[in-house]
Amino acid sequence: MRLTKLQNMLKEVDALFLSKPENIFYFSSFFSTSFMYLLIPREGTPFAVVSQLEFEEANNTVKGFSIIQAKKLEDFEKAFSKLQKDLKIKKLGFEEDFLTVNIKEKLEKNSKDTDFVHASPIIKKLRSIKSSSEIETIRKAAKIADEGVKKAIEIINPGVREYEVAAEAEYRMKKLGSSGASFETIVASGHRSAFPHASCSDRKLENGDLVIIDLGARYKNYCSDISRTHTVGSPNSKQEKLYQTVLDAQQKAIEIIRPGVKAKKIDEIARRLIKRGGYGDYFVHSFGHGIGIEVHEHPPISPNNKDAIEEGMVFTAEPGVYIPGFGGCRIEDMILVRENGYEVLTNSPRSLH
Numbered sequence: 001m002r003l004t005k006l007q008n009m010l011k012e013v014d015a016l017f018l019s020k021p022e023n024i025f026y027f028s029s030f031f032s033t034s035f036m037y038l039l040i041p042r043e044g045t046p047f048a049v050v051s052q053l054e055f056e057e058a059n060n061t062v063k064g065f066s067i068i069q070a071k072k073l074e075d076f077e078k079a080f081s082k083l084q085k086d087l088k089i090k091k092l093g094f095e096e097d098f099l100t101v102n103i104k105e106k107l108e109k110n111s112k113d114t115d116f117v118h119a120s121p122i123i124k125k126l127r128s129i130k131s132s133s134e135i136e137t138i139r140k141a142a143k144i145a146d147e148g149v150k151k152a153i154e155i156i157n158p159g160v161r162e163y164e165v166a167a168e169a170e171y172r173m174k175k176l177g178s179s180g181a182s183f184e185t186i187v188a189s190g191h192r193s194a195f196p197h198a199s200c201s202d203r204k205l206e207n208g209d210l211v212i213i214d215l216g217a218r219y220k221n222y223c224s225d226i227s228r229t230h231t232v233g234s235p236n237s238k239q240e241k242l243y244q245t246v247l248d249a250q251q252k253a254i255e256i257i258r259p260g261v262k263a264k265k266i267d268e269i270a271r272r273l274i275k276r277g278g279y280g281d282y283f284v285h286s287f288g289h290g291i292g293i294e295v296h297e298h299p300p301i302s303p304n305n306k307d308a309i310e311e312g313m314v315f316t317a318e319p320g321v322y323i324p325g326f327g328g329c330r331i332e333d334m335i336l337v338r339e340n341g342y343e344v345l346t347n348s349p350r351s352l353h
């Protein structure tokens with residue numbers, strides 16, 4: 001189904017060469033941790049070149065491909081050059097944002113007359129619209145992340161170190177079937193909460209700290225991503241004002257989500273409210289990002305994205321404010337775009353304390 005859809009979209013190229021494991025998984029259902037490449041012609045059976053290490057497993061999993069075993073990378077070169085001749089490929093699509101120079105040189109060596117055409121946008125677009133089975137898997141990943149956040153918040157107490165909070169949350173998620181974190185868990189407390197991409201340190205939590213927890217679970221090769229901000233002990237009025245502004249910006253922006261709305265419009269609503277709250281200089285990232293097999297994927301929900309969002313897209317809603325020396329606040333949820341609106345996939349309570 002996905003393959004047929006892709007093949008129907010291949011107008012500009014004779015075939016597509018894929019090397020990115022996430023794209024390969026999307027089309028073949030096999031997530032390679034060795035080397036694996038797909039060659040998908042516009043018509044007819046596609047090919048998968050698989051390393052000897054993973055051959056048995058791939059042979060059992062991958063359907064609809066002609067599978068070629070390569071003992072080493074040189075075998076791949078030979079296999080590819082044969083396919084190249086057999087299929088008479090004049091224009092070859094490739095992932096311009098992923099393919100290594102090393103592999104590209106190997107491809108070029110035997111294809112002097114072949115034009116290489118950028119093909120990443122087609123694949124990103126396809127992957128951004130999730131099927132119902134992908135949505136179910138993402139839903140489960142989101143539920144596991146909710147449990148991870150719950151665990152983290154339970155143990156936020158003075159004297160506990162940031163990495164202990166992260167470890168407990170990840171352990172909880174693994175017990176629920178996650179194969180691991182979908183990115184390095186962030187527990188950023190006190191002054192560190194003002195660093196938008198802090199991971200976690202050995203800092204001990206103190207009374208009065210703002211703590212940003214940002215984590216995700218990987219489940220059956222799909223990712224989740226959620227952030228909550230909490231205080232250790234009771235919040236002060238400045239912290240409360242900050243939290244209310246971010247929450248309001250997030251909620252008001254989420255409310256307009258439905259197919260046809262421009263991504264930049266969603267970002268704009270949140271940005272305007274944060275500016276109105278007096279924090280305009282401190283919202284330094286996009287409102288959100290697509291999520292699926294990768295934690296950050298198409299579409300960006302940013303001031304630059306003029307495209308309309310579509311039914312079946314899943315992305316994050318994560319406004320944040322980071323005030324150096326004071327602290328930060330980010331609230332992040334995962335949103336599924338539905339026919340007439342949206343559904344929030346993460347459901348942890350949104351409260352500062």
Ligand SMILES: [Mn+2]
Pocket residue numbers: 225226289316318332
């Ligand atoms: Mn995120």
